[in-house]
Amino acid sequence: xxxxxxxxxxxxxxxxxxxxxxxxxxxxxxxxxxxxxxxxxxxxxxxxxxxxxxxxxxxxxxxxxxxxxxxxxxxxxxxxxxxxxxxxxxxxxxxxxxxxxxxxxxxxxxxxxxxxxxxxxxxxxxxxxxxxxxxxxxxxxxxxxxxxxxxxxxxxxxxxxxxxxxxxxxxxxxxxxxxxxxxxxxxxxxxxxxxxxxxxxxxxxxxxxxxxxxxxxxxxxxxxxxxxxxxxxxxxxxxxxxxxxxxxxxxxxxxxxxxxxxxxxxxxxxxxxxxxxxxxxxxxxxxxxxxxxxxxxxxxxxxxxxxxxxxxxxxxxxxxxxxxxxxxxxxxxxxxxxxxxxxxxxxxxxxxxxxxxxxxxxxxxxxxxxxxxxxxxxxxxxxxxxxxxxxxxxxxxxxxxxxxxxxxxxxxxxxxxxxxxxxxxxxxxxxxxxxxxxxxxxxxxxxxxxxxxxxxxxxxxxxxxxxxxxxxxxxxxxxxxxxxxxxxxxxxxxxxxxxxxxxxxxxxxxxxxxxxxxxxxxxxxxxxxxxxxxxxxxxxxxxxxxxxxxxxxxxxxxxxxxxxxxxxxxxxxxxxxxxxxxxxxxxxxxxxxxxxxxxxxxxxxxxxxxxxxxxxxxxxxxxxxxxxxxxxxxxxxxxxxxxxxxxxxx
Ligand code: K7E
Ligand code: CUA
Numbered sequence: 001x002x003x004x005x006x007x008x009x010x011x012x013x014x015x016x017x018x019x020x021x022x023x024x025x026x027x028x029x030x031x032x033x034x035x036x037x038x039x040x041x042x043x044x045x046x047x048x049x050x051x052x053x054x055x056x057x058x059x060x061x062x063x064x065x066x067x068x069x070x071x072x073x074x075x076x077x078x079x080x081x082x083x084x085x086x087x088x089x090x091x092x093x094x095x096x097x098x099x100x101x102x103x104x105x106x107x108x109x110x111x112x113x114x115x116x117x118x119x120x121x122x123x124x125x126x127x128x129x130x131x132x133x134x135x136x137x138x139x140x141x142x143x144x145x146x147x148x149x150x151x152x153x154x155x156x157x158x159x160x161x162x163x164x165x166x167x168x169x170x171x172x173x174x175x176x177x178x179x180x181x182x183x184x185x186x187x188x189x190x191x192x193x194x195x196x197x198x199x200x201x202x203x204x205x206x207x208x209x210x211x212x213x214x215x216x217x218x219x220x221x222x223x224x225x226x227x228x229x230x231x232x233x234x235x236x237x238x239x240x241x242x243x244x245x246x247x248x249x250x251x252x253x254x255x256x257x258x259x260x261x262x263x264x265x266x267x268x269x270x271x272x273x274x275x276x277x278x279x280x281x282x283x284x285x286x287x288x289x290x291x292x293x294x295x296x297x298x299x300x301x302x303x304x305x306x307x308x309x310x311x312x313x314x315x316x317x318x319x320x321x322x323x324x325x326x327x328x329x330x331x332x333x334x335x336x337x338x339x340x341x342x343x344x345x346x347x348x349x350x351x352x353x354x355x356x357x358x359x360x361x362x363x364x365x366x367x368x369x370x371x372x373x374x375x376x377x378x379x380x381x382x383x384x385x386x387x388x389x390x391x392x393x394x395x396x397x398x399x400x401x402x403x404x405x406x407x408x409x410x411x412x413x414x415x416x417x418x419x420x421x422x423x424x425x426x427x428x429x430x431x432x433x434x435x436x437x438x439x440x441x442x443x444x445x446x447x448x449x450x451x452x453x454x455x456x457x458x459x460x461x462x463x464x465x466x467x468x469x470x471x472x473x474x475x476x477x478x479x480x481x482x483x484x485x486x487x488x489x490x491x492x493x494x495x496x497x498x499x500x501x502x503x504x505x506x507x508x509x510x511x512x513x514x515x516x517x518x519x520x521x522x523x524x525x526x527x528x529x530x531x532x533x534x535x536x537x538x539x540x541x542x543x544x545x546x547x548x549x550x551x552x553x554x555x556x557x558x559x560x561x562x563x564x565x566x567x568x569x570x571x572x573x574x575x576x577x578x579x580x581x582x583x584x585x586x587x588x589x590x591x592x593x594x595x596x597x598x599x600x601x602x603x604x605x606x607x608x609x610x611x612x613x614x615x616x617x618x619x620x621x622x623x624x625x626x627x628x629x630x631x632x633x634x635x636x637x638x639x640x641x642x643x644x645x646x647x648x649x650x
Pocket of ligand 1: 107108156223327393394433434435495496497
């Protein structure tokens with residue numbers, strides 16, 4: 001195809017965005033559908049839905065089938081609600097080699113698995129913009145760890161996990177010159193490289209560290225899935241821009257008829273690393289860990305990574321041709337089939353792992369790219385799904401051998417059989433679906449029952465709220481032959497990937513309190529007797545306690561303009577669901593919300609003399625409005641004696 005006709009065909013497909021949208025809003029009124037999503041007051045949902053928030057840098061936790069939002073978990077975003085990223089204890093979580101980065105773009109969720117099945121231990125998520133991965137605990141529903149990824153130009157093909165959560169991968173979306181090399185942009189072909197990090201996960205603690213990085217050819221790495229069952233030991237990555245364009249990618253990265261799926265034999269890579277064949281390179285990246293005992297995060301800057309260049313190790317990597325800028329690259333529950341979703345392709349190829357292995361054994365190659373063998377398309381192909389829809393993005397699977405693919409352009413979910421490749425059903429989405437999720441869909445044992453669509457456009461589905469409308473999800477019943485729309489529910493941020501997991505795997509272990517006797521925060525006051533105020537030069541440390549319904553101390557004097565005041569607030573409660581908050585006028589950060597048994601610290605710099613009130617922000621008891629105090633601020637140099645008390649009153 002020449003450049004012009006190719007351009008035209010792209011425009012035609014893009015025009016389809018308008019042409020193919022379902023006309024008018026579809027409504028669900030049957031009591032049948034309503035009954036299927038109704039969770040009566042006091043009843044629990046069957047699934048947790050762990051949903052990425054995209055550009056809000058957070059994770060939303062919803063109930064399925066009700067669609068109710070339970071919590072927003074800050075991950076790569078500061079949260080004025082909880083004080084995450086504002087309290088002294090949590091600031092280090094957002095440290096990077098660039099300094100404090102309070103925001104990121106969170107696209108993908110990976111729930112930990114054992115033997116390919118959900119185990120309810122952790123959720124992992126990527127930061128797309130300043131490359132990072134995070135681990136969230138399903139005990140505390142908090143971000144416990146963030147690891148920065150060096151040599152990456154945008155952490156999009158991440159995080160995807162192996163069967164037993166041995167590794168998660170972090171592949172760069174944009175290729176870049178490594179080691180911050182200053183080169184002309186038009187030297188892309190020569191100087192720009194890709195990079196895939198393999199992050200080892202400690203099975204006890206969940207702690208992550210970069211075991212090794214693969215240096216790969218310079219193009220864009222979009223998405224990935226690990227093999228499972230027979231294909232355990234392999235990873236598959238969708239690659240686009242194999243044209244290696246560095247400008248107007250819209251056109252220039254859509255030239256080739258086929259891009260690639262990159263198949264990586266990570267067990268082989270692991271062997272080479274064990275044999276010491278990796279090369280140690282300098283790289284600067286932050287590793288941030290939240291300690292449950294001290295209630296404090298620490299940030300460590302690391303200096304090195306071990307690198308394997310895939311072109312020097314011929315049996316690590318293979319390219320499988322895949323039509324037209326593939327986005328999703330999904331592996332079915334059996335581990336035999338790999339689905340490529342070319343955004344601009346009119347069909348979807350399904351590759352066979354067995355055939356891929358045969359092709360490698362017989363060297364059924366179609367030349368090479370940068371020294372990496374290119375497998376003959378037909379040799380790895382199980383078959384093509386014909387005329388499935390327009391703009392395929394992502395595929396999930398049920399427990400019955402069916403696949404569900406999202407189509408952005410034709411705005412629909414299409415159900416098809418993985419073995420026969422026959423299209424079985426299609427339903428419209430409102431509108432322009434991105435990711436989709438079947439509970440357990442990426443695991444070896446899908447839980448099935450529902451498919452949830454995460455849509456990019458909601459116009460006319462909800463009450464308007466100005467130029468910006470809510471993002472949304474839609475829930476479909478997939479228990480029968482035909483998919484049935486049950487529910488629309490708004491989501492916070494822009495949802496990309498999400499996973500749903502049976503509530504039974506998480507519910508029981510959810511943490512209720514932090515035991516006060518186990519609190520190892522060095523600034524804790526573990527009883528009112530320990531509450532005090534200490535001056536250290538111009539630092540004032542207030543060791544404060546909170547219990548219904550007073551703060552100790554609640555009268556403080558002897559602080560001057562120019563001092564830095566640290567309020568270390570310990571919540572002495574040992575009851576579930578009794579947090580206390582702390583806020584003070586003029587603070588340049590936020591409040592802190594302290595869980596039972598926990599200590600958190602808010603820093604405050606008084607700017608002017610006077611008496612300033614502080615108070616609890618969480619309505620904790622009938623006398624919550626009484627839970628307050630005063631701090632007296634004297635002008636710089638005025639010698640007001642340091643004094644603190646609670647309950648002294650004439
Ligand atoms: Cu939204 Cu996974 Cu970043 Cu597709 S990606 S939609
Ligand atoms: Cu404590 Cu309100």
